[in-house]
Amino acid sequence: MDLDFSKEDLAFRDEVRAFIAEAFDEDxxxxxxxxxxHHIDKxxxxxxxxxxxEKGWIAPDWPVEYGGTGWSAAQKYIFDMEMALAGTPExxxxxxxxCAPxxxxxxxxxxKAQHLPKILSTDVWWCQGYSEPGAGSDLASLSLKADLDGDHYVLNGSKIWTTYAQWAEWMFCLVRTSNEAIRQMGISFLLLDMKTPGISIVPLPTLDGPAEGNQEINQxxxxxxxxxxxxxxxxxxQGWTYAKYxxxxxxxxxxxxxxxxxxAKVLKIAGTxxxxxxxxxxxxxxxxxxxxExxxxxxxxxxxxxxxFAARTAGEAMGAASSMLKLEGSQAQQAITELALEAAGIFAQPFVRDTWAELHGETNVTRAGPDYAATVAPLYFNYRKTSIYAGSNEIQHNIMAKMVLGL
Ligand SMILES: Cc1cc2nc3c(=O)[nH]c(=O)nc-3n(C[C@H](O)[C@H](O)[C@H](O)COP(=O)(O)OP(=O)(O)OC[C@H]3O[C@@H](n4cnc5c(N)ncnc54)[C@H](O)[C@@H]3O)c2cc1C
Structure with a gap:
């Protein structure tokens, strides 16, 4: 792996910086x-x-034929790093x-013709209907029933922890179409319009602040x-195969x-x-x-x-190795939020509501501390989720033990 950027890569970095300077406006x-x-409203x-x-940069990981950029691993890295360092919205x-892959x-x-163009243009927002009250880590035990009736399935049951379901126009969803002895064989993968009659969404408040308007998870x-x-x-x-993919x-x-x-934010806080x-x-x-450390x-x-990612760009599947990134990445995220909380000290305490009040247009909020401390505690509480969602860290350990180490 060559870690030095070529002249072309450096020119590309300048192009990314110029785009950010123009597109990432003050508002x-x-x-x-x-x-x-780091997630702003819808x-x-x-x-x-x-x-x-508009710039043609929305889907760096997609194949070029569907609207991907065709970037090299180095260009993808430069793009991700420049975006993150500038603090552009996640x-x-x-x-x-x-869903698109x-x-x-x-x-x-x-x-493909119905959904891929609208995903690229962000005209349709999607949510993920995998987990259920009795099916998280043990996803194969899911029980949302889909019974055949003519040329339709009829769905009864519920999904839980559904991120931004209240924003979504469509959901990709795992349903139970039969009760086979091997549970995985009775699961199917459906795409559904969230405006279909019979769907209701109940917000679930979380530890990190008031849920109004911008709550993250729902049933x-x-x-x-x-x-x-x-x-x-x-x-x-065959839904289990697609779900794992x-x-x-x-x-x-x-x-x-x-x-x-x-x-970089922790360094700023700890330097002051x-x-x-x-x-x-x-x-x-x-x-x-x-x-x-x-x-x-x-x-x-x-x-x-x-x-x-260099291997993936060369056509290799990531497979179970992606569990390693999830595990290490989420642990580092949590460690950094702990450092930020420690560095901000007492200033991290009183600002949850103030932060949200400003987001909701209340401008006469007086803070007792520096701006950089305002989101430290909400982020610390919010990021407790990172070791749970997308499969808990214990489950990632199990996957690596079995699939990567062959234990
Ligand atoms: C913020 C957030 C957003 C989410 N968004 C979505 C979403 O949009 N769509 C969606 O479908 N789901 C979503 N989820 C759900 C997420 O995928 C599940 O929470 C996760 O898979 C764990 O399932 P569970 O909550 O049912 O916990 P459980 O499966 O009940 O696990 C409880 C504990 O037991 C441990 N455990 C369970 N089984 C084992 C085992 N075999 N070996 C070792 N330890 C085990 C787990 O690690 C965990 O610590 C979200 C979750 C969170 C927190």
């Missing part, structure tokens, strides 16, 4: 800086994604990253919801760029705030040791990601 910057978890995310699409676009690999020509109920058979991906009963895209993301941005003995946090030996982990992860 978006203000919103991104105020966001508890309108903001859609605006940002549409800008990327987008939770499940259509782009998760499944449609490309297993969808019919009609499904979605299905009461005799009719979904055309034509919306099924692939074969009936999707998970490698959900878990195989680049964490290092975002982590670098988070570390003081420990009990009056020293800057950055000069506190215990804090420095923990910071250095985390920086080294992020560097190591960065090198691993570069190696794995």
């Amino acid at each position: 978006m910057k203000a919103h991104a800086a105020q966001s508890k978890n 309108a903001g995310q859609v605006r940002w994604l549409k800008r990327l699409n 987008t939770s676009n499940m259509g782009l990253r998760m 499944v449609i490309m690999a297993f969808g019919t020509p009609e499904q 979605v109920f299905f009461d005799n919801v009719r979904v055309p058979i034509a919306n099924r991906i692939g074969e009936e009963g 999707l998970l490698q895209f959900e878990r195989g993301n680049a964490y290092a760029p975002g982590l670098s941005n988070m570390l 705030e003081r420990s009990d003995d009056g020293r800057r946090m950055l000069d506190d030996p215990d804090f420095r040791r923990k910071l250095a 985390t920086q080294i982990k992020v560097e190591a992860l960065n090198a691993t990601e570069l190696r794995m």
